Amino acid sequence: xxxxxxxxxxxxxxxxxxxxxxxxxxxxxxxxxxxxxxxxxxxxxxxxxxxxxxxxxxxxxxxxxxxxxxxxxxxxxxxxxxxxxxxxxxxxxxxxxxxxxxxxxxxxxxxxxxxxxxxxxxxxxxxxxxxxxxxxxxxxxxxxxxxxxxxxxxxxxxxxxxxxxxxxxxxxxxxxxxxxxxxxxxxxxxxxxxxxxxxxxxxxxxxxxxxxxxxxxxxxxxxxxxxxxxxxxxxxxxxxxxxxxxxxxxxxxxxxx
Amino acid sequence: xxxxxxxxxxxxxxxxxxxxxxxxxxxxxxxxxxxxxxxxxxxxxxxxxxxxxxxxxxxxxxxxxxxxxxxxxxxxxxxxxxxxxxxxxxxxxxxxxxxxxxxxxxxxxxxxxxxxxxxxxxxxxxxxxxxxxxxxxxxxxxxxxxxxxxxxxxxxxxxxxxxxxxxxxxxxxxxxxxxxxxxxxxxxxxxxxxxxxxxxxxxxxxxxxxxxxxxxxxxxxxxxxxxxxxxxxxxxxxxxxxxxxxxxxxxxxxxxxxxxxxxxxxxxxxxxxxxxxxxxxxxxxxxxxxxxxxxxxxxxxxxxxxxxxxxxxxxxxxxxxxxxxxxxxxxxxxxxxxxxxxxxxxxxxxxxxxxxxxxxxxxxxxxxxxxxxxxxxxxxxx
Ligand SMILES: Nc1ncnc2c1ncn2[C@@H]1O[C@H](COP(=O)(O)OP(=O)(O)OP(=O)(O)O)[C@@H](O)[C@H]1O
Ligand SMILES: [Mg+2]
Numbered sequence: 001x002x003x004x005x006x007x008x009x010x011x012x013x014x015x016x017x018x019x020x021x022x023x024x025x026x027x028x029x030x031x032x033x034x035x036x037x038x039x040x041x042x043x044x045x046x047x048x049x050x051x052x053x054x055x056x057x058x059x060x061x062x063x064x065x066x067x068x069x070x071x072x073x074x075x076x077x078x079x080x081x082x083x084x085x086x087x088x089x090x091x092x093x094x095x096x097x098x099x100x101x102x103x104x105x106x107x108x109x110x111x112x113x114x115x116x117x118x119x120x121x122x123x124x125x126x127x128x129x130x131x132x133x134x135x136x137x138x139x140x141x142x143x144x145x146x147x148x149x150x151x152x153x154x155x156x157x158x159x160x161x162x163x164x165x166x167x168x169x170x171x172x173x174x175x176x177x178x179x180x181x182x183x184x185x186x187x188x189x190x191x192x193x194x195x196x197x198x199x200x201x202x203x204x205x206x207x208x209x210x211x212x213x214x215x216x217x218x219x220x221x222x223x224x225x226x227x228x229x230x231x232x233x234x235x236x237x238x239x240x241x242x243x244x245x246x247x248x249x250x251x252x253x254x255x256x257x
Numbered sequence: 258x259x260x261x262x263x264x265x266x267x268x269x270x271x272x273x274x275x276x277x278x279x280x281x282x283x284x285x286x287x288x289x290x291x292x293x294x295x296x297x298x299x300x301x302x303x304x305x306x307x308x309x310x311x312x313x314x315x316x317x318x319x320x321x322x323x324x325x326x327x328x329x330x331x332x333x334x335x336x337x338x339x340x341x342x343x344x345x346x347x348x349x350x351x352x353x354x355x356x357x358x359x360x361x362x363x364x365x366x367x368x369x370x371x372x373x374x375x376x377x378x379x380x381x382x383x384x385x386x387x388x389x390x391x392x393x394x395x396x397x398x399x400x401x402x403x404x405x406x407x408x409x410x411x412x413x414x415x416x417x418x419x420x421x422x423x424x425x426x427x428x429x430x431x432x433x434x435x436x437x438x439x440x441x442x443x444x445x446x447x448x449x450x451x452x453x454x455x456x457x458x459x460x461x462x463x464x465x466x467x468x469x470x471x472x473x474x475x476x477x478x479x480x481x482x483x484x485x486x487x488x489x490x491x492x493x494x495x496x497x498x499x500x501x502x503x504x505x506x507x508x509x510x511x512x513x514x515x516x517x518x519x520x521x522x523x524x525x526x527x528x529x530x531x532x533x534x535x536x537x538x539x540x541x542x543x544x545x546x547x548x549x550x551x552x553x554x555x556x557x558x559x560x561x562x563x564x565x566x567x568x569x570x571x572x573x574x575x576x577x578x579x580x581x582x583x584x585x586x587x588x589x590x591x592x593x594x595x596x597x598x599x600x601x602x603x604x605x606x607x608x609x610x611x612x613x614x615x616x617x618x619x620x621x622x623x624x625x626x627x628x629x630x631x632x633x634x635x636x637x638x639x
Binding site for chain 1: 479481482483484486487489490492493494496497498499500501502503504505507508511
């Protein structure tokens with residue numbers, strides 16, 4: 001038997017009192033693949049991630065992580081099963097220092113009693129140090145996270161996922177609000193994670209997408225509109241029509257929302 | 258190298274040394290007063306732990322304080338000479354006799370319908386154990402429901418506030434069992450290994466002072482554990498914490514219960530020092546006053562909140578000696594609260610941290626740490 005795909009979504013749907021924000025999405029992401037999720041504002045990309053990661057309960061469909069079904073599990077169980085998530089609005093522990101943020105992420109045991117000890121294993125500390133270097137926040141390690149710039153906060157959140165080392169990563173607009181230089185650095189970071197993790201990333205910025213993407217899934221009004229390589233998607237008539245009037249596909253970043 | 262952290266630890270040491278030395282300076286009357294303030298300080302620690310570190314603003318901490326107080330007071334009531342002198346094999350509280358139906362047997366088992374509940378309290382150890390276990394169990398139960406349902410913020414405050422009012426009513430209503438409004442008075446002394454803790458002797462002061470020191474150090478160590486760090490992470494962003502795989506309600510419940518246990522212990526010590534337990538412990542005003550102490554001292558600092566409680570009560574006692582101020586005091590405390598919230602959101606502890614940082618930054622090079630980072634979780638006091 002072939003190795004199961006890392007993430008399988010089957011006919012997933014959610015109904016918000018009549019609004020079907022995700023409406024029968026099926027998608028298979030192979031182990032080690034980097035998949036870009038594209039779509040106009042309100043297409044349902046974030047909602048799809050909410051459904052996969054347990055924040056929102058689906059009304060139809062199923063989600064598999066490898067061959068384990070994780071449909072509608074609670075967030076912490078989905079996380080423990082192996083899915084890490086970065087939010088569209090960066091989300092870090094703002095009163096804790098940068099290092100502390102990463103240390104929290106480095107806790108392998110999650111129970112309260114298991115964590116009644118002091119300090120972290122040398123292995124965890126080493127990982128934290130490595131990630132600090134990787135995301136370029138070494139100098140700021142002892143600053144509270146609230147003092148970071150927007151881009152740095154995004155990197156910190158990404159760093160927390162790297163420390164955690166989950167097998168599947170859901171990244172919701174990791175470059176939102178970044179300058180071009182910052183965006184480029186983020187692309188490099190994500191390229192480094194490629195292969196070691198299965199990654200699903202939502203992105204508007206086509207320059208960035210070209211830098212990282214292998215396969216793209218385009219969503220429109222809660223459904224999958226098209227799937228293919230960067231070139232295929234850029235040629236796709238349906239996609240062009242859906243984006244009519246929108247500059248996204250031509251390489252200009254859309255303003256963050 | 259002098260760092261904020263070292264100053265912070267020094268502040269704990271100085272505080273503990275000071276409260277240990279108090280008997281050298283004060284007479285028994287004042288020592289008894291101070292013991293009560295130290296109990297309030299312990300409540301400050303409990304509030305800071307749940308409000309400052311867990312982000313749970315419990316407006317009903319008096320519930321756990323009150324339960325702790327009543328549990329021990331029941332045992333001490335049975336140990337009182339009047340309870341022992343009712344001509345029965347078992348001690349019987351005097352108020353039960355006053356209210357007994359004609360012909361009711363004069364025995365704890367059956368003088369009224371619920372009096373058997375008092376029977377295990379003949380053992381003082383049972384009362385002492387319940388003084389902590391019951392608040393912890395109740396907090397775990399309430400917490401389990403609230404945190405599983407992801408109730409947070411102001412809704413927790415409303416629920417805890419409603420609960421303390423409810424229990425207060427029940428206690429007042431269950432007059433035959435609790436002596437209602439009047440509470441439990443005329444108590445015996447706590448007796449451990451043959452030693453009687455008369456509220457006006459030095460060892461009783463030390464019982465309270467050492468308990469406070471232990472609670473302070475233990476709570477401080479607790480928040481320095483990984484679990485304490487994760488708790489603060491949850492306070493900052495519970496969603497992020499869930500997505501890192503932490504079962505958030507378990508953490509909240511754990512620290513909520515620890516805070517309740519500390520409040521229960523404080524309730525028991527208060528009974529030892531004051532020789533009564535009363536439904537006023539569960540007055541809404543009292544629970545809110547505790548929050549003010551913690552806010553003034555600094556809710557994000559265990560020691561700060563503790564000192565805040567002691568300070569405010571000392572000032573109140575001093576002020577109350579002047580007739581004209583007694584009434585004005587409530588207004589003054591309200592005003593202090595508003596001023597602190599507006600101008601000193603991190604309380605006195607935050608202020609002293611800022612001062613310490615300012616001073617450290619101005620120390621000659623080689624002494625001052627390079628790039629001393631502002632840290633909110635440490636604070637030197639005074
Ligand atoms: N909890 C909810 N209740 C009701 N409607 C919701 C909810 N969450 C999302 N929606 C709606 O679902 C639709 C899809 O939203 P979603 O956030 O998934 O879009 P998106 O593709 O991430 O867009 P963007 O590019 O703006 O981030 C929107 O119309 C949104 O208003
Ligand atoms: Mg979105």
